[in-house]
Amino acid sequence: MSSVVPERCDVLVVGAGPAGMAAAVAAARSGASVVVIDDNPAPGGQIWRDGPGAKLPPAARKWRDALERHANIRVRSGTRVVAAPSPGELLLEDAEGAVRMRWSKLILCTGARELLLPFPGWTLPGVTGAGGLQALIKAGLPVEGERIVVAGSGPLLLAAAATARSAGAKVLRIAEQASFASVARFGAGLARWPGKAAQAVALADSCYRTSSHVVSAGGAGQVESVRLRQGNGKEVEIACDRIACGFGLVPNTQLGRMLGCALASDGFSARGLQVDARQATSVPGIYAAGECTGFGGSERALAQGSIAGHAAVGDERAAAAHEGERARWDAFAAQLHRGFALHAGIRVLPRPDTLVCRCEDVPFSVLQDCSGWTDAKLHRRCGMGACQGRVCGDAAQFLFGWTPPVPRPPLSPVRIATLAGLGEVVGGADARQ
Amino acid sequence: MSAHTLLNIDGRLVRVKTGSSVAAALRVAGGTGVARISVGGQPRAPFCGMGVCQECRVLVDGRRRLACQTVCTEGMRVETSE
Numbered sequence: 001m002s003s004v005v006p007e008r009c010d011v012l013v014v015g016a017g018p019a020g021m022a023a024a025v026a027a028a029r030s031g032a033s034v035v036v037i038d039d040n041p042a043p044g045g046q047i048w049r050d051g052p053g054a055k056l057p058p059a060a061r062k063w064r065d066a067l068e069r070h071a072n073i074r075v076r077s078g079t080r081v082v083a084a085p086s087p088g089e090l091l092l093e094d095a096e097g098a099v100r101m102r103w104s105k106l107i108l109c110t111g112a113r114e115l116l117l118p119f120p121g122w123t124l125p126g127v128t129g130a131g132g133l134q135a136l137i138k139a140g141l142p143v144e145g146e147r148i149v150v151a152g153s154g155p156l157l158l159a160a161a162a163t164a165r166s167a168g169a170k171v172l173r174i175a176e177q178a179s180f181a182s183v184a185r186f187g188a189g190l191a192r193w194p195g196k197a198a199q200a201v202a203l204a205d206s207c208y209r210t211s212s213h214v215v216s217a218g219g220a221g222q223v224e225s226v227r228l229r230q231g232n233g234k235e236v237e238i239a240c241d242r243i244a245c246g247f248g249l250v251p252n253t254q255l256g257r258m259l260g261c262a263l264a265s266d267g268f269s270a271r272g273l274q275v276d277a278r279q280a281t282s283v284p285g286i287y288a289a290g291e292c293t294g295f296g297g298s299e300r301a302l303a304q305g306s307i308a309g310h311a312a313v314g315d316e317r318a319a320a321a322h323e324g325e326r327a328r329w330d331a332f333a334a335q336l337h338r339g340f341a342l343h344a345g346i347r348v349l350p351r352p353d354t355l356v357c358r359c360e361d362v363p364f365s366v367l368q369d370c371s372g373w374t375d376a377k378l379h380r381r382c383g384m385g386a387c388q389g390r391v392c393g394d395a396a397q398f399l400f401g402w403t404p405p406v407p408r409p410p411l412s413p414v415r416i417a418t419l420a421g422l423g424e425v426v427g428g429a430d431a432r433q
Numbered sequence: 434m435s436a437h438t439l440l441n442i443d444g445r446l447v448r449v450k451t452g453s454s455v456a457a458a459l460r461v462a463g464g465t466g467v468a469r470i471s472v473g474g475q476p477r478a479p480f481c482g483m484g485v486c487q488e489c490r491v492l493v494d495g496r497r498r499l500a501c502q503t504v505c506t507e508g509m510r511v512e513t514s515e
Contacts (some may be wrong), residue, residue, distance in 0.1 A: 136482040
């Protein structure tokens with residue numbers, strides 16, 4: 001029987017990507033005890049994911065070293081948030097055990113996930129997200145000699161293609177759903193932001209096609225081909241071993257929403273956590289930074305994280321010093337969202353038998369006449385599986401316009417021993433709802 | 434630290450680069466890297482790559498873990514197809 005260990009800290013940072021790293025380092029300068037928890041095997045988030053297939057940029061090393069240099073920062077990798085048993089406390093679980101962590105200030109840096117949309121064949125082995133493939137390759141997935149088609153939307157497609165190529169794969173096509181005019185406007189504006197000009201050059205990749213999107217994946221037991229619709233309205237079939245398809249990013253707001261934090265209502269951050277000038281959420285003592293406030297890249301995440309970290313320990317002056325930087329990258333984020341808005345053709349990709357919920361194998365046909373997310377969940381089991389609607393909930397929101405309800409604990413699959421170890425506190429949490 | 438790690442997947446010894454994820458090891462082991470069979474009987478392999486979709490869940494030393502978020506260790510026992 002494993003027990004739940006009680007711990008406490010001044011500042012708890014959830015997520016060790018760029019925002020979380022910057023927040024922890026900023027808060028640590030005050031001498032506060034800082035704990036950073038992260039679901040991944042090592043700090044860096046998705047953009048700086050380490051592994052035998054990763055080549056970390058100098059900035060990633062710099063921030064990792066900074067985390068290690070501060071004796072008052074403790075990093076707990078491979079750790080997930082399960083629930084909030086009482087105000088000011090989170091229940092955490094890792095591979096070995098569980099911890100009840102009390103915090104005085106909480107900084108949510110929970111990042112973003114890919115928007116993964118259903119199309120015929122998307123459940124075949126060999127289909128992954130675009131950022132998903134990049135993460136898998138960094139973690140050692142061998143792709144040498146494989147023929148890969150990258151599809152979906154956003155600059156992440158180019159980054160995924162570059163990672164696959166450097167691992168020895170043949171990238172046959174990069175299919176971007178946005179129009180040439182839209183992408184060209186985005187590309188022309190890139191020179192305004194330091195370090196982003198290289199992305200504009202990548203847009204000239206000979207495999208890159210605009211107004212082009214996936215129609216279906218074909219194969220028996222695994223991917224053998226992909227059908228793409230091109231800008232001229234014609235469809236083309238390409239033989240390949242893998243399809244890496246992602247339609248942009250969705251802010252991870254589950255934990256924030258469960259804690260009562262409001263979502264932003266307008267602008268590019270509309271589906272992210274609402275924050276004020278000091279990165280404070282609508283709930284006192286809880287801050288948010290990075291992609292969970294609306295995705296906009298690592299530079300914006302670093303600026304927001306620094307502000308949140310300083311603000312959480314009451315250092316207003318140090319926080320204000322990063323405002324200019326944040327404003328600059330906010331403008332970049334707005335341009336990014338304009339350049340890669342999804343067009344209506346993406347909504348008609350599923351066929352009646354295409355599975356929308358991959359956990360419970362729920363096809364598109366039985367969801368079409370549901371009145372909303374709760375109806376689909378209760379009567380069709382959509383979103384009732386292990387991912388708890390993190391994939392199909394986003395898809396249903398995009399396809400049908402359904403808004404998912406506020407998430408309930410446990411936030412991720414959890415061991416019975418962890419819940420049992422909470423004892424009477426579990427009853428207290430129930431009474432609160 | 435050794436350059437390679439040896440683990441056991443469904444009774445077979447698999448050698449991967451040290452630091453590789455179990456998701457990578459499933460593919461190194463051969464085949465399509467399938468982690469589980471869905472409720473409708475379909476084979477599923479790692480999909481989101483970052484701990485969200487739960488498609489790559491396997492048993493690691495008897496405990497349910499996500500293959501994409503678990504680093505291979507020497508002598509680890511992995512069972513696929515829940």
